Amino acid sequence: MLVKNRVLIIDALNVFMRHYVAHPAMSDNGEQIGGIVGFYYNLVNLIEKCKPESVIVVWEGGGSKRKRDLYKNYKNSRKPLKMNRYYDQEEIPDTYKNRNYQVATIVSLLKYLPVCQIYIEDAEADDAIGYICKYKLKTKNKVIVTGDHDYYQLIDKDCIIYSPNSKSFVNAEKVIEKYGVHPHNFCLAKSIVGDKSDNIPGVPGAGFKTLTKEFGSLFLKEDFQNNAFQLFIENDVKHQEKPKRKLYKSIKENEKLIERNVKLVRLDIDNLAHVQIKYINTCIEDFKPAWNNIQANKILLKNNIKNIDMMRHSNYFRNLTKTKEI
Numbered sequence: 001m002l003v004k005n006r007v008l009i010i011d012a013l014n015v016f017m018r019h020y021v022a023h024p025a026m027s028d029n030g031e032q033i034g035g036i037v038g039f040y041y042n043l044v045n046l047i048e049k050c051k052p053e054s055v056i057v058v059w060e061g062g063g064s065k066r067k068r069d070l071y072k073n074y075k076n077s078r079k080p081l082k083m084n085r086y087y088d089q090e091e092i093p094d095t096y097k098n099r100n101y102q103v104a105t106i107v108s109l110l111k112y113l114p115v116c117q118i119y120i121e122d123a124e125a126d127d128a129i130g131y132i133c134k135y136k137l138k139t140k141n142k143v144i145v146t147g148d149h150d151y152y153q154l155i156d157k158d159c160i161i162y163s164p165n166s167k168s169f170v171n172a173e174k175v176i177e178k179y180g181v182h183p184h185n186f187c188l189a190k191s192i193v194g195d196k197s198d199n200i201p202g203v204p205g206a207g208f209k210t211l212t213k214e215f216g217s218l219f220l221k222e223d224f225q226n227n228a229f230q231l232f233i234e235n236d237v238k239h240q241e242k243p244k245r246k247l248y249k250s251i252k253e254n255e256k257l258i259e260r261n262v263k264l265v266r267l268d269i270d271n272l273a274h275v276q277i278k279y280i281n282t283c284i285e286d287f288k289p290a291w292n293n294i295q296a297n298k299i300l301l302k303n304n305i306k307n308i309d310m311m312r313h314s315n316y317f318r319n320l321t322k323t324k325e326i
Helices: 012-020 034-050 064-070 096-110 123-138 149-156 172-179 183-193 208-219 228-237 245-254 255-265 274-286 294-303 309-322
Strands: 004-010 054-061 115-119 141-145 161-162 168-170
Touching: 004 034, 004 064, 004 123, 012 034, 012 054, 012 096, 034 054, 034 141, 034 161, 034 309, 054 123, 054 161, 064 255, 096 115, 096 172, 096 294, 115 123, 115 141, 115 208, 115 274, 123 274, 149 161, 149 183, 149 245, 168 172, 172 183, 183 208, 183 255, 208 245, 245 255, 294 309
Parallel strands: 004 054, 004 141, 054 115, 141 161
Antiparallel strands: 161 168
16 A cells, blocks of 8 residues: 655665666676666565655766866765676676666666656756755655765655665664764754765864764754854854864864855755756656556567566556556
């Protein structure tokens, strides 16, 4: 039975790459297809687990130009993911050609499933998903599938995360337990701490533990707005009883750095152009869920992919077609 008003939102490239680097499946053509097979079965398992009325798969194209313009070194030190697949004792090399082939095949396959696909050029999937959650589908019950911690800032009573890394759901209580920070304040906290994986430098000496130790009550406030950095500086740093403490001084000296980081980390409409927002709206509003098993299987046959049996999951797809609109 489907959960009324529940929408499953998938950070597509994030989920794909997990399977691409690890899944050993090969087609009869000798092509690596682990990303395709892993993504598909992950999708149907999530549909079974979450029982959504609708599914939205969000792809990104080329990353965010706005963020790169704001900080030219954004994400430029990311190392290629290490492949974790071996055949006959030899590691299969990572190639852009094969990776692009697998992504293109998934995109083609999903066109014939009752799944709304959104591809955003010159933007990141997390910004698009941030807009969808905060504005377009604000009143829906949302489950975001991603291994990216940036999405924690979107968690609220109507939105949780499913983490493929831990194979568990993440809600506000779990974020507070791990980081000592309420999700509403996660953006500000991360902007102060920084993010090595995205090459975003933080305030010297600031980590989640030290930050929450000094400002614990603030970061646990549910109603604190994570974009009110100046309020944080004026009311909570300048007027502390021990203003000479090293962390307080360091934060004050790095105001501009934190302000820039907030713009990089915050998931909202800031990093989306009007035309991109309009495109997202159109994709969702015009989507009519349908399942074309014949055409989907033609894609599989064309690529000699015999690892996927869609008829096993026909009930899931039929149920999703019953929802008239997202």
